[in-house]
Each structure stands twice: as C-alpha cells, then as structure tokens.
Amino acid sequence: MTTRTLTTRLRWVGVFAATAGLALLVAACGSTTTTTSPKTQLVIGFANPITGAEATYGVSDLNAVNMAAAQINAKGGVAGHKIKIISCDTKADPATGIACAHLFVSDNVNAVIGFFNSDISIPASGILHAAGIPMVSGASTNPQLTLQGFKNVFRICGTDNFQGQVEADFVYNVLHIRTAVAINDEETYGQGVSQYFVSNFEKLGGRILSQQGVQATTTDFTSLLTQIKSLNPGAIQFGGFNPAAGLLAKQAKELGINVPFISDDGTIGPLFYQTGGTATVGAYLSSEPAPQDLATAKGFVSQYVSRFGNQPTEFAGYNYDCVYVIAQAVRAENSIAPAAIIKGLAGIHDYHGVTGVVNFDSVGNNVTPQYLIYKVQPGGGNAVAWNPNTKGA
Numbered sequence: 001m002t003t004r005t006l007t008t009r010l011r012w013v014g015v016f017a018a019t020a021g022l023a024l025l026v027a028a029c030g031s032t033t034t035t036t037s038p039k040t041q042l043v044i045g046f047a048n049p050i051t052g053a054e055a056t057y058g059v060s061d062l063n064a065v066n067m068a069a070a071q072i073n074a075k076g077g078v079a080g081h082k083i084k085i086i087s088c089d090t091k092a093d094p095a096t097g098i099a100c101a102h103l104f105v106s107d108n109v110n111a112v113i114g115f116f117n118s119d120i121s122i123p124a125s126g127i128l129h130a131a132g133i134p135m136v137s138g139a140s141t142n143p144q145l146t147l148q149g150f151k152n153v154f155r156i157c158g159t160d161n162f163q164g165q166v167e168a169d170f171v172y173n174v175l176h177i178r179t180a181v182a183i184n185d186e187e188t189y190g191q192g193v194s195q196y197f198v199s200n201f202e203k204l205g206g207r208i209l210s211q212q213g214v215q216a217t218t219t220d221f222t223s224l225l226t227q228i229k230s231l232n233p234g235a236i237q238f239g240g241f242n243p244a245a246g247l248l249a250k251q252a253k254e255l256g257i258n259v260p261f262i263s264d265d266g267t268i269g270p271l272f273y274q275t276g277g278t279a280t281v282g283a284y285l286s287s288e289p290a291p292q293d294l295a296t297a298k299g300f301v302s303q304y305v306s307r308f309g310n311q312p313t314e315f316a317g318y319n320y321d322c323v324y325v326i327a328q329a330v331r332a333e334n335s336i337a338p339a340a341i342i343k344g345l346a347g348i349h350d351y352h353g354v355t356g357v358v359n360f361d362s363v364g365n366n367v368t369p370q371y372l373i374y375k376v377q378p379g380g381g382n383a384v385a386w387n388p389n390t391k392g393a
Contacts, residue, residue, distance in 0.1 A: 047114035138318030158369030164196025185240030194239030246275025273380030
C-alpha cells in the first residue's frame with residue numbers, strides 16, 4: 001500500500017507538567033501514514049527540533065525517518081502492519097520536549113524515536129518508561145540516558161564519554177598539545193562532552209588551564225576570551241551547539257587567539273560556518289561519521305538526495321536505522337505491542353544498518369559506535385582529519 005504525506009495538523013494538547021504545575025501547549029505534526037486501520041498500524045512517535053536553531057538536524061532526521069517508513073510500507077509493512085510516524089517539534093526546549101513525550105503517551109504510540117537533545121531525552125525517557133513505551137535514540141549521547149535502569153531505552157549512536165575521550169586523544173596524541181581550556185554551553189550535552197574531554201585529557205597528562213560554562217544564548221564572548229588569551233592555551237575545546245560555537249570561534253580569531261578550536265557534533269554542520277565564517281576553517285569537530293563517509297550508507301545517501309534534493313546531516317542515518325531496528329524487533333516478536341517491541345530490541349544482535357553494526361548491551365547502548373574527527377574546510381565543508389579506529393594521524 002502506498003503512503004501519503006498529511007498536511008500539517010495542529011492539535012493543542014493540554015499537558016500537565018508535574019514539576020511546574022502548568023498546562024503546556026504543544027503543536028504536533030503527523031506524517032507518513034496510510035489508509036490502514038489505526039488498530040493495525042505500527043505507530044512511531046518522532047521528537048526532534050523541527051524549528052529553531054537546531055532545525056537543520058531535526059528536519060533531516062525527520063526526512064530520514066519518513067523515508068524509512070515509506071520504504072518499509074512499500075514492501076507491505078512489517079509483520080502485516082503499516083508504519084505511521086507522528087512527529088512532534090521539541091524546538092530544542094526541555095518543556096516542549098517533555099510535552100511531546102506526554103503527547104506520545106496520550107496517542108498510545110507503539111514506540112518512540114528521539115530525542116535529539118539530552119536535556120530532553122533524559123526526563124522524557126522517564127515518562128515513556130512509566131508508560132511502558134520503547135524509546136530508541138539516534139542522537140542523544142549523554143551517558144545518563146541509559147544509566148537510569150530503564151529497560152525500555154535504547155541508543156544507536158555513541159555516548160559523550162567516548163566522544164570526549166576521542167577528542168582528548170586527538171588533541172594530546174595527534175596534535176601533541178599539552179594545555180587547553182574547556183568551555184561548555186551549560187546544557188546537558190555540552191557539559192557532558194566537555195567534562196569527559198577534561199578528565200581524559202588530564203588522564204593522558206595534559207593540563208586544563210580553565211574550565212568554564214557560558215549560557216547557550218551568549219553572543220559576546222570578549223571578556224571570557226580576553227581571560228583565555230592571557231592563559232596562552234594550546235587549544236580551546238567547546239562542548240555545545242551553534243550559534244554559540246561559531247561566535248566563539250569567530251571572536252577568538254578577532255582577538256588574535258590562533259590555536260586549534262575543538263568541538264563536537266552539536267557544532268558540526270552549515271550553521272557553524274555561517275555563524276563563524278572563515279574563523280571556523282581549520283577547526284576540528286568530533287562526530288559520529290556523516291552518512292557520506294560510510295561505505296555502508298552510500299545507498300541511503302543516494303536515495304535521500306533523490307527524494308529530498310539535499311544531503312542528509314550527521315544523524316539522519318542513525319534515525320533511519322532506528323526505524324529499521326524497531327521493525328526488526330516487531331518481526332522478532334511478531335507483535336506491535338510496546339512490551340513485545342522492548343523485548344525484541346533487547347535481543348538485537350549484529351543488525352547491519354546504514355550506520356554500521358548495531359548490538360545493544362544490557363543497558364541499551366550500542367556497543368559498536370563510531371566517531372571521527374573532522375576538519376572544517378574553506379567554504380564550510382568538513383573533511384575527515386582522523387579516524388581513531390585506525391589510529392592514523
């Protein structure tokens with residue numbers, strides 16, 4: 001049965017937020033559904049920032065999820081069930097993201113893919129755990145997500161501790177730098193990556209001259225960077241998102257701080273160059289491999305470009321794999337019941353997706369994640385600078 005894309009439908013849902021004691025209003029957008037009876041559909045909730053500063057990632061991830069669902073539906077669905085995707089725009093805002101989780105519970109979804117931001121995914125996972133709904137993340141990397149004892153939570157991407165370790169290894173052993181300053185945007189993700197960079201850099205023998213947090217909305221870093229310049233660090237490491245990352249890199253160059261700038265996959269993407277301009281050229285960014293850099297994802301990239309007319313972003317392939325992993329779990333248990341899907345996901349072993357092999361451990365982490373170090377090129381593109389799997393400089 002072919003799929004059809006629904007026009008955006010807005011539903012104002014009053015969600016009681018226990019922590020605030022307020023009703024939250026959230027706009028939910030449904031897409032990629034079929035004419036199959038709702039009782040026979042595999043309904044998957046998808047939550048990512050579709051609007052706002054981080055929408056570049058969210059829109060690309062939603063495209064990938066819709067493409068996966070359409071492909072599976074075109075082949076008859078999974079175990080006799082067509083897939084319906086219900087998307088919810090978190091706007092990268094914790095309160096809105098938590099409202100999305102409540103929306104999915106009220107909609108009785110069978111599974112959830114999300115959330116992009118760790119400061120949303122961690123509290124949202126508790127809501128879905130209480131409701132017994134499986135959750136698979138293709139982008140949320142804070143280790144705490146899978147350390148809460150929730151058997152319904154799974155993650156295909158890597159974690160901040162591994163990412164911070166890769167950054168530290170690169171700065172110390174490849175760039176041979178011995179001093180650094182570490183800055184984060186005071187959000188869960190940025191704090192996590194930066195902290196793990198610090199601990200691993202120090203463990204290797206490096207020295208952190210300063211470790212500071214800044215608000216993600218900061219636009220003027222002059223005072224902070226003036227202090228940093230006086231410390232004469234060998235590198236600047238930033239954990240967090242744009243536009244803060246681009247502005248930080250730009251203003252550092254303007255103050256004459258010409259040392260390597262290291263950041264993460266919250267930074268990688270067009271907005272970094274658009275915000276920081278030529279000052280970002282030469283910056284090093286750690287990230288899960290972009291689909292374009294994976295031999296296993298060539299078909300996915302080709303299909304994505306043909307369907308949407310642009311290149312997929314870094315996490316699109318992981319979210320695409322999330323749909324197929326959920327489908328694999330349904331096939332294994334021959335059921336779309338949430339409890340059965342959780343059981344099926346826990347049994348995933350050597351699933352070969354477009355992003356590589358997926359094996360979930362006892363807490364729901366993929367034990368075979370990958371990270372690369374990219375270098376920003378003139379014009380804003382990214383080229384692989386170091387692959388830690390080969391240990392080549």
